[in-house]
Amino acid sequence: MRASRTSEGLYDRIYAVVEAIPAGRVATYGQVAALAGIPGHARQVGYALHALPESSTVPWQRVINARGEVSTRSTPDLDWVPGFQRHLLEEEGVLFDERGRVDLTRFRWDP
DNA sequence: GCAGTGACTAGTA
DNA sequence: ATACTAGCCACTG
Numbered sequence: 001m002r003a004s005r006t007s008e009g010l011y012d013r014i015y016a017v018v019e020a021i022p023a024g025r026v027a028t029y030g031q032v033a034a035l036a037g038i039p040g041h042a043r044q045v046g047y048a049l050h051a052l053p054e055s056s057t058v059p060w061q062r063v064i065n066a067r068g069e070v071s072t073r074s075t076p077d078l079d080w081v082p083g084f085q086r087h088l089l090e091e092e093g094v095l096f097d098e099r100g101r102v103d104l105t106r107f108r109w110d111p
Numbered sequence: 112g113c114a115g116t117g118a119c120t121a122g123t124a
Numbered sequence: 125a126t127a128c129t130a131g132c133c134a135c136t137g
Contacts, residue, residue, distance in 0.1 A: 010134075029119055044134055046118040071118040
């Protein structure tokens, strides 16, 4: 695989890593960035997911922030329902505590 | 080509 | 324990 420097290659890498996250597990933005070959670029992962089309099959819901909480977009869509991401994760077996956070020591994906 | 922006993180108070 | 700040760099206009 060529390590392309173009935006296409970078996005493809990020999406490929996210798709590799198994159901019932979660990964942080920084973790995805590192696995995509761009350690320290967590923001770029978030930006890539932000640009992801709604119809995409990429399980973006399994990517959460380092605090173990789901990240909400800065520009909420009309179709967006708060708690939707959490609901999808719960159906996969990911448990949330009272504060709405995931125990990363338990559910963090360990590739 | 330059300036603004952001689905983040780590550090500090 | 929470709240705020600075740094980070690819993408958009």
